[in-house]
Amino acid sequence: MSVSAFNPQASVFDSFSGAVDFIFSPRDEVGVGGEVGGLGQVAEFLWTHVWISALALAVAVALTLPIGVYLGHRGSGELLAVAIGNAGRAIPELALIALMIAFVGVGVLNVTIALLILGIPPILTNAFVGIRQVDRDAVEAARGVGMTEFEVIARVELPLAVPTIMGGVRTAAIAIIATATIAPLAGVLTLGDFILNFNVYGDDGLLAGAILVALLALVVELLLAGLQRLLTPRGVMLQREAARAAA
Amino acid sequence: MEVGTAARQEAGEALSVEFREATKRYPGADRDAVERLSLEIPAGDICVLVGPSGCGKTTAMRMANRMVEITEGDIVIGDRSVRDRSPAELRREIGYVIQQIGLFPHRTIAQNIATVPGLIGWDRARAEARAIELLELIGLEPELGERYPAQLSGGQQQRVGVARALAANPGVMLMDEPFGAVDPINRERLQNEFLRLQADLGKTILFVTHDIDEAIKMGDRIAVMRIGGRLAQYATPAELLMAPADGFVEDFVGADRALKRLALMRVSDIDLWQAPLAHVGQATGEVRAKLHGAEVPYALAIDSERRPLGWLSDADLRQETVPARPDTSPDPVLDERDVMRDALSDLLQAETRYAPVVDGEGRIAGVLSVEIISEFLTSDEALTEEHSAAERPLG
Amino acid sequence: MVGALVSVVPLAQGDGFFRERDEADCVQSNDTVCLDWALDNADRYVSPTLEHLLLVGVSVAAGLVIALGLSVLSHRRRWLMPAFLATTGVIYTIPSIALFLLLLPISGRGTTTALIALTLYTLQIIYRNIVTGLANVPDAAKDAGRGMGMTDRQLFWRVEMPLAVPEIIAGLRIATVSTVAIATLAVFAGAGGLGDVIYTEGVQAGVFKTAIVVGSAIAIAMAIAFDVVYIGAQRLLSPWRQVRPV
Numbered sequence: 001m002s003v004s005a006f007n008p009q010a011s012v013f014d015s016f017s018g019a020v021d022f023i024f025s026p027r028d029e030v031g032v033g034g035e036v037g038g039l040g041q042v043a044e045f046l047w048t049h050v051w052i053s054a055l056a057l058a059v060a061v062a063l064t065l066p067i068g069v070y071l072g073h074r075g076s077g078e079l080l081a082v083a084i085g086n087a088g089r090a091i092p093e094l095a096l097i098a099l100m101i102a103f104v105g106v107g108v109l110n111v112t113i114a115l116l117i118l119g120i121p122p123i124l125t126n127a128f129v130g131i132r133q134v135d136r137d138a139v140e141a142a143r144g145v146g147m148t149e150f151e152v153i154a155r156v157e158l159p160l161a162v163p164t165i166m167g168g169v170r171t172a173a174i175a176i177i178a179t180a181t182i183a184p185l186a187g188v189l190t191l192g193d194f195i196l197n198f199n200v201y202g203d204d205g206l207l208a209g210a211i212l213v214a215l216l217a218l219v220v221e222l223l224l225a226g227l228q229r230l231l232t233p234r235g236v237m238l239q240r241e242a243a244r245a246a247a
Numbered sequence: 248m249e250v251g252t253a254a255r256q257e258a259g260e261a262l263s264v265e266f267r268e269a270t271k272r273y274p275g276a277d278r279d280a281v282e283r284l285s286l287e288i289p290a291g292d293i294c295v296l297v298g299p300s301g302c303g304k305t306t307a308m309r310m311a312n313r314m315v316e317i318t319e320g321d322i323v324i325g326d327r328s329v330r331d332r333s334p335a336e337l338r339r340e341i342g343y344v345i346q347q348i349g350l351f352p353h354r355t356i357a358q359n360i361a362t363v364p365g366l367i368g369w370d371r372a373r374a375e376a377r378a379i380e381l382l383e384l385i386g387l388e389p390e391l392g393e394r395y396p397a398q399l400s401g402g403q404q405q406r407v408g409v410a411r412a413l414a415a416n417p418g419v420m421l422m423d424e425p426f427g428a429v430d431p432i433n434r435e436r437l438q439n440e441f442l443r444l445q446a447d448l449g450k451t452i453l454f455v456t457h458d459i460d461e462a463i464k465m466g467d468r469i470a471v472m473r474i475g476g477r478l479a480q481y482a483t484p485a486e487l488l489m490a491p492a493d494g495f496v497e498d499f500v501g502a503d504r505a506l507k508r509l510a511l512m513r514v515s516d517i518d519l520w521q522a523p524l525a526h527v528g529q530a531t532g533e534v535r536a537k538l539h540g541a542e543v544p545y546a547l548a549i550d551s552e553r554r555p556l557g558w559l560s561d562a563d564l565r566q567e568t569v570p571a572r573p574d575t576s577p578d579p580v581l582d583e584r585d586v587m588r589d590a591l592s593d594l595l596q597a598e599t600r601y602a603p604v605v606d607g608e609g610r611i612a613g614v615l616s617v618e619i620i621s622e623f624l625t626s627d628e629a630l631t632e633e634h635s636a637a638e639r640p641l642g
Numbered sequence: 643m644v645g646a647l648v649s650v651v652p653l654a655q656g657d658g659f660f661r662e663r664d665e666a667d668c669v670q671s672n673d674t675v676c677l678d679w680a681l682d683n684a685d686r687y688v689s690p691t692l693e694h695l696l697l698v699g700v701s702v703a704a705g706l707v708i709a710l711g712l713s714v715l716s717h718r719r720r721w722l723m724p725a726f727l728a729t730t731g732v733i734y735t736i737p738s739i740a741l742f743l744l745l746l747p748i749s750g751r752g753t754t755t756a757l758i759a760l761t762l763y764t765l766q767i768i769y770r771n772i773v774t775g776l777a778n779v780p781d782a783a784k785d786a787g788r789g790m791g792m793t794d795r796q797l798f799w800r801v802e803m804p805l806a807v808p809e810i811i812a813g814l815r816i817a818t819v820s821t822v823a824i825a826t827l828a829v830f831a832g833a834g835g836l837g838d839v840i841y842t843e844g845v846q847a848g849v850f851k852t853a854i855v856v857g858s859a860i861a862i863a864m865a866i867a868f869d870v871v872y873i874g875a876q877r878l879l880s881p882w883r884q885v886r887p888v
Contacts, residue, residue, distance in 0.1 A: 094840055099854060
């Protein structure tokens with residue numbers, strides 16, 4: 001395979017400063033002609049990486065969340081929810097993309113579908129578990145004061161399940177971003193191109209790609225953690241803090 | 248419950264426990280959790296710490312095995328200060344029972360019971376034998392030793408909790424609301440079983456509860472505590488009920504304290520009055536003569552076995568001889584082993600002033616009246632006449 | 643796909659020449675999965691599979707040992723726990739392919755780098771589960787243990803850890819199954835494994851379908867096999883959870 005052997009003489013510091021340099025300033029291609037690297041190309045790949053991930057995540061949430069919440073509310077389909085969650089962990093992302101390339105084909109649409117499939121298991125499982133774990137007394141009390149089933153879900157179960165549901169969304173987001181890294185295999189040029197096309201970008205590009213992907217994942221995780229805080233009702237937050245303090 | 252002789256012989260020697268101005272102050276708290284608590288608990292007694300929640304009773308109890316460290320003062324068990332002992336070693340010599348039981352879910356019942364024997368290095372065979380012996384002592388099938396806690400009912404688990412505390416024959420036991428999580432019917436059963444057990448074991452017991460009725464039932468001595476861990480009164484149940492030290496204690500023991508006092512005694516504990524007795528067929532003239540100056544102004548007809556037949560009315564006494572069927576029924580006939588509170592209740596329900604009291608064979612022993620009871624309650628006797636907790640009537 | 647294969651197989655039986663030619667054709671045309679070819683060349687998948695097992699086994703075992711060490715430390719010094727959780731959480735967030743490559747300048751290409759990265763991943767799952775397991779130990783059991791004179795160490799190893807075993811095994815199960823999947827990416831750290839079959843022999847070799855399917859199938863089968871083993875281990879190691887009240 002065409003991955004770098006990494007120059008053993010180069011110091012760790014040199015490697016990383018080379019990668020940082022690759023991000024900020026364009027340079028000549030390792031092979032023949034053209035320029036690679038630099039903020040322009042980084043921005044282009046980053047944008048593709050972000051929008052295809054965001055699209056896949058949004059569709060996965062839109063398709064899966066209602067099903068998970070409904071199953072959790074009904075308390076049925078536990079085996080299904082758990083089995084899909086387990087299957088999601090067992091299927092290697094590399095295998096998913098490779099199988100797609102081999103039997104479905106390449107291209108933006110296929111990649112988006114593969115990514116959103118990858119996002120489904122954690123969202124479904126966490127939505128199911130989150131709703132299921134809501135204090136049954138609170139649900140009974142809600143019915144007792146005359147809420148309809150829809151109101152029970154919207155006003156009691158969903159708010160109380162926010163932390164668990166968002167945990168699933170975060171896991172899905174990270175899995176999608178990670179897998180989008182190998183999307184260039186299927187012809188979609190994300191940040192992973194720096195990693196996979198070593199012949200073009202060289203050692204510095206490879207490491208730069210790794211740094212960018214890692215940063216992107218961390219930033220998205222932080223943003224979603226912030227979103228989770230915003231969505232979590234204050235009472236639930238206080239309850240969790242109290243439980244933590246007690247432990 | 249059968250108590251095996253083996254358990255009796257093996258019972259560890261009970262030790263006295265003395266709190267000497269024991270104080271607990273938590274850092275940052277504006278007042279002491281327990282303030283200069285002094286208590287002397289004679290060996291073999293049950294001392295109940297009772298008070299409203301937050302009064303520091305559990306903290307005080309937990310200072311005795313150093314689950315809570317003493318800030319000032321001391322606690323002496325036998326003749327050794329607990330402060331001179333390593334906490335782990337000390338705790339292995341003190342039985343410990345808590346409301347939530349705290350059985351180890353991953354260990355079998357027998358393994359749970361054998362916890363302390365395991366910690367102090369008994370060999371496996373001895374620990375196992377001890378576990379089986381204790382299972383029998385608390386009235387559970389030895390086969391239950393193989394089960395896990397989740398397979399036992401709440402009452403069974405609570406008994407196992409007590410057995411586990413007894414495993415290494417501690418001289419002293421700490422019991423923190425041990426029957427608090429059990430339903431009232433089972434609680435009473437467990438209390439009674441425990442008192443019977445204690446009659447044989449004679450441990451020194453510190454017993455914490457918030458329930459004054461449980462305190463009165465279980466305690467040889469009761470320490471009533473008020474918020475801030477201060478001792479309000481330390482007394483026997485009778486003294487507490489008849490002479491509360493102050494308004495706080497009076498409120499805490501409740502408005503029905505006289506009735507509670509009566510629940511601690513049997514009819515035989517009181518000096519009964521005597522009614523003139525009339526044998527069937529006896530000349531009524533002799534009976535009328537006895538009525539002059541008698542404690543009870545009515546004559547009671549008895550049969551040849553001295554069993555009460557009924558009260559003689561004026562009409563009965565106008566006959567030649569005492570009739571076999573007097574006009575007035577003797578009911579209610581009380582047993583001298585009855586709990587005094589129940590006897591009073593019978594008297595009041597029957598709307599009679601006097602009730603004959605019979606012994607175990609049904610023979611007349613005396614007469615009880617509401618007056619006797621109220622006189623008793625205002626006498627010094629009510630303060631002192633007392634059974635130990637293990638010998639009291641089980642209500 | 644399977645139907646086409648089955649129709650070819652009877653013809654090929656007993657005739658070495660045709661059989662070889664059919665297989666060669668199949669590989670040549672790359673229209674479908676060449677199961678016969680794969681079976682005849684099964685030996686070429688043995689060492690990637692063993693490499694993969696090694697990567698998973700060593701990293702999960704190392705993760706367990708390190709996570710246990712961390713949990714002992716954070717049990718004694720509570721303030722360490724949030725720090726450990728945050729650190730392992732951040733590492734877990736970094737996509738695996740990026741982590742493999744970020745380690746390249748530090749630990750070089752090869753199995754060592756892959757093992758470091760995979761171990762770091764398992765750490766988050768296993769440590770979090772140990773922490774949860776320990777937190778779920780009933781307070782009453784801890785209080786009773788202490789009250790009967792257990793030292794902190796005895797309480798930890800005789801009561802708290804055994805009661806956390808189901809959670810720990812659940813963590814190992816998730817960690818192992820995830821690691822089987824993630825380890826396919828170890829190919830980017832030059833550590834071989836089934837990723838070598840899927841990526842190098844499959845995707846890079848002109849999208850050779852047989853290699854992609856066989857590599858993926860072995861990885862998924864391995865994950866399922868581990869899952870089953872763990873379910874058994876869970877039953878075996880926590881008998882008190884199997885009982886029903888009578």
